[in-house]
Amino acid sequence: MEKRISGNDIRVLLSRNLKYFRGRKNLSQFALSNKSGLAHNFVNDIENRKKWVSPETIAKLAAVLDVEPYQLFMGSPLDDKQTKRIHTYLDEISERFSEVVGDIKESYLYAEKKAGKGRS
Numbered sequence: 264m265e266k267r268i269s270g271n272d273i274r275v276l277l278s279r280n281l282k283y284f285r286g287r288k289n290l291s292q293f294a295l296s297n298k299s300g301l302a303h304n305f306v307n308d309i310e311n312r313k314k315w316v317s318p319e320t321i322a323k324l325a326a327v328l329d330v331e332p333y334q335l336f337m338g339s340p341l342d343d344k345q346t347k348r349i350h351t352y353l354d355e356i357s358e359r360f361s362e363v364v365g366d367i368k369e370s371y372l373y374a375e376k377k378a379g380k381g382r383s
């Protein structure tokens with residue numbers, strides 16, 4: 264059976280992630296409110312799950328925190344070490360993929376060239 268997420272679960276995610284990303288940027292609630300153009304009480308109420316936010320507010324908060332808006336709703340935000348590890352892994356996969364494609368291309372061109380020579 265599929266687990267349904269409740270509105271309260273989403274508020275918990277937003278609250279936790281907002282605090283996490285604010286901490287990563289070393290911002291107080293007051294500093295975040297100033298930079299985002301939101302009232303300090305409103306930022307406090309969001310973090311304490313007392314108020315909900317509009318898409319525009321989510322965009323403002325995400326911009327100040329240097330995250331994508333969807334990251335404010337992720338199950339577990341990644342720390343810098345995890346993010347770096349993922350980027351390294353993706354770079355390695357990309358590099359290996361390019362090597363494999365290059366090998367296949369060479370084999371294909373070699374086979375085409377060999378087949379062309381055989382017909383002459």
